[in-house]
Amino acid sequence: MAVYGIDLGTTYSCIASIDDVGRPAVLRNLEGTDTTPSVVYFESGENVVVGATAKDTAVLDPDNVVSLIKRDMGRDVTRPIQGIDFAPEELSAFILLKLATDARTTTGEETRDVVITVPAYFGAAERDATRKAGRIAGLNVIDIVSEPIAAAITYGVLNPEADRTILVYDLGGGTFDTTVIALRGGHIEVVCTDGDHELGGADWDARLVEHLAERFRAEHPDAGDPLDDKQTEQQLRRDAEDAKKALTARTSHTVRVMHGGRVAAIEVTREKLEELTKDLLDRTVEITGRTLATAADKGVDDYDDLVLVGGSTKMPVVAARLETELGLAPRLQDPDLAVAKGAALYAFEETYRRLVREGSAERAEEMANRAGLSAEQQKQIAGRQIKTVASHAFGIVVVDRDSGAEHVAHLVHANDDLPAAKTEDFFTVYDDQTSADIRVMEQAGSVESAELIDNTEIATGEIRVPPGKKAGWPIGVTFALDASGLLNVTAVEKETGERLELKVDVGGMSEEEVERSRKALSRVQVS
Numbered sequence: 001m002a003v004y005g006i007d008l009g010t011t012y013s014c015i016a017s018i019d020d021v022g023r024p025a026v027l028r029n030l031e032g033t034d035t036t037p038s039v040v041y042f043e044s045g046e047n048v049v050v051g052a053t054a055k056d057t058a059v060l061d062p063d064n065v066v067s068l069i070k071r072d073m074g075r076d077v078t079r080p081i082q083g084i085d086f087a088p089e090e091l092s093a094f095i096l097l098k099l100a101t102d103a104r105t106t107t108g109e110e111t112r113d114v115v116i117t118v119p120a121y122f123g124a125a126e127r128d129a130t131r132k133a134g135r136i137a138g139l140n141v142i143d144i145v146s147e148p149i150a151a152a153i154t155y156g157v158l159n160p161e162a163d164r165t166i167l168v169y170d171l172g173g174g175t176f177d178t179t180v181i182a183l184r185g186g187h188i189e190v191v192c193t194d195g196d197h198e199l200g201g202a203d204w205d206a207r208l209v210e211h212l213a214e215r216f217r218a219e220h221p222d223a224g225d226p227l228d229d230k231q232t233e234q235q236l237r238r239d240a241e242d243a244k245k246a247l248t249a250r251t252s253h254t255v256r257v258m259h260g261g262r263v264a265a266i267e268v269t270r271e272k273l274e275e276l277t278k279d280l281l282d283r284t285v286e287i288t289g290r291t292l293a294t295a296a297d298k299g300v301d302d303y304d305d306l307v308l309v310g311g312s313t314k315m316p317v318v319a320a321r322l323e324t325e326l327g328l329a330p331r332l333q334d335p336d337l338a339v340a341k342g343a344a345l346y347a348f349e350e351t352y353r354r355l356v357r358e359g360s361a362e363r364a365e366e367m368a369n370r371a372g373l374s375a376e377q378q379k380q381i382a383g384r385q386i387k388t389v390a391s392h393a394f395g396i397v398v399v400d401r402d403s404g405a406e407h408v409a410h411l412v413h414a415n416d417d418l419p420a421a422k423t424e425d426f427f428t429v430y431d432d433q434t435s436a437d438i439r440v441m442e443q444a445g446s447v448e449s450a451e452l453i454d455n456t457e458i459a460t461g462e463i464r465v466p467p468g469k470k471a472g473w474p475i476g477v478t479f480a481l482d483a484s485g486l487l488n489v490t491a492v493e494k495e496t497g498e499r500l501e502l503k504v505d506v507g508g509m510s511e512e513e514v515e516r517s518r519k520a521l522s523r524v525q526v527s
Contacts, residue, residue, distance in 0.1 A: 003113045003351050005343025010070040010174025013038050015099040016344035022371040024341035029102040039067045040094045045082045047525045050098035062230040074125030092133035097526050113140045115347035119175040120146040121195030123392045127485045136517045144484045148179035150342030151309040156183045164304040172310035174200035178288045180295040190388040192294040192415040201312035207276045208240035216257045216264045223260035232259045274317045307333045349381045389415045393443040399429050407450040408441045411479040423478040438491045463491045463500040
């Protein structure tokens with residue numbers, strides 16, 4: 001049984017599986033590279049190109065190229081391409097299908113059972129959207145797992161010699177997470193997590209684009225603004241990313257900016273890039289400090305390792321700043337590929353454990369033998385536990401009986417251990433109230449707040465109240481958040497036993513739309 005781990009990234013994605021000696025290995029795409037740009041080009045409504053070719057085409061045909069799709073996940077938005085409105089789930093499905101198709105071509109085996117990673121700070125909406133994207137691509141999504149957990153799995157498997165407490169600093173192309181993880185006796189426990197899913201390497205690129213455009217305008221004031229031309233802007237974005245990467249190894253790099261028949265050769269130094277983006281790095285340090293404070297509140301204040309994950313951590317200033325701030329020597333842990341490898345390990349172990357639980361011992365042993373695992377390794381996998389925490393707080397809207405003001409009462413709090421289940425009674429506001437609205441809210445800001453404006457409504461329903469009841473009639477509400485971060489809410493009226501079940505289908509696409517998209521995508525040529 002081949003299973004796969006997919007790192008569905010904002011700027012680059014990759015897929016991995018377990019090789020015949022039990023080690024996670026990234027599968028190269030048909031272009032011969034480990035990672036695939038998360039860029040989709042619509043040559044037509046029936047022909048879609050994903051990856052490096054799509055990224056190159058962005059300069060020539062920017063109106064039909066889509067990137068940074070991950071930042072829209074969980075939002076009820078669409079992008080119009082070739083006269084068709086595409087949801088983020090559908091666009092992500094094209095990327096997933098490209099990865100799966102290339103892997104099948106490489107291995108000769110069906111690529112169907114997958115674990116997909118998401119930033120730890122993704123909420124219920126984003127996780128739900130990611131699962132739906134996998135289904136649209138025709139994949140069986142075994143689970144959704146947080147990127148730092150995947151990285152910690154890779155770290156724990158490759159460094160099994162001792163128990164460790166690690167801080168994972170994950171700065172990718174479009175998202176940032178920082179997570180405290182304890183590795184104890186082969187088990188993995190997330191202590192706490194924090195982050196910002198709109199902060200990443202793409203923001204460093206954007207600062208450099210603005211700088212290059214400003215320098216060009218200063219040198220050629222009569223040539224117009226290069227950012228007013230879509231093709232020039234796309235070329236600048238490519239050049240900015242290349243310059244950022246070059247400045248990882250060098251201290252200066254020259255970019256030729258061409259617009260309106262004029263050319264400017266602009267030298268960019270590493271020092272200048274660091275100056276332009278200092279506030280972005282400051283933001284990651286601030287979030288890291290908040291994470292460490294939360295961990296300290298939970299009794300964790302000593303760390304063995306600081307593990308850097310995500311391609312953007314290769315910028316020299318990141319490690320230098322963190323070492324100064326935290327007093328820990330950072331370790332680059334295969335930053336581009338660690339998440340996909342960890343997801344593959346997680347997929348393998350979850351499938352193995354499921355087979356054991358279901359009594360399919362022969363299939364489990366066959367799977368283990370194929371991966372070259374010893375009896376001791378099989379025993380370790382069967383017993384390994386992974387514990388994680390909630391990334392956000394969840395609650396419902398309640399009304400103050402005296403003032404009529406609304407606020408959010410949270411039942412699950414950020415960094416509560418998962419799975420989490422909490423039941424609480426809430427009460428009607430008026431005499432003879434015939435129904436009660438159940439409005440489910442998720443923390444939207446970086447900290448928990450009872451204010452409605454600081455929360456996002458992710459589900460709503462109504463439950464009937466028996467006639468003739470005085471104000472203060474109880475309605476029991478239960479929140480159940482599973483280890484994948486997916487939420488179920490139940491409300492019960494205790495006299496009649498009437499139940500309201502809210503499986504939080506958060507924004508985005510309905511189940512019917514997912515099925516229609518899956519069928520439609522199967523008719524599209526994706527390469």
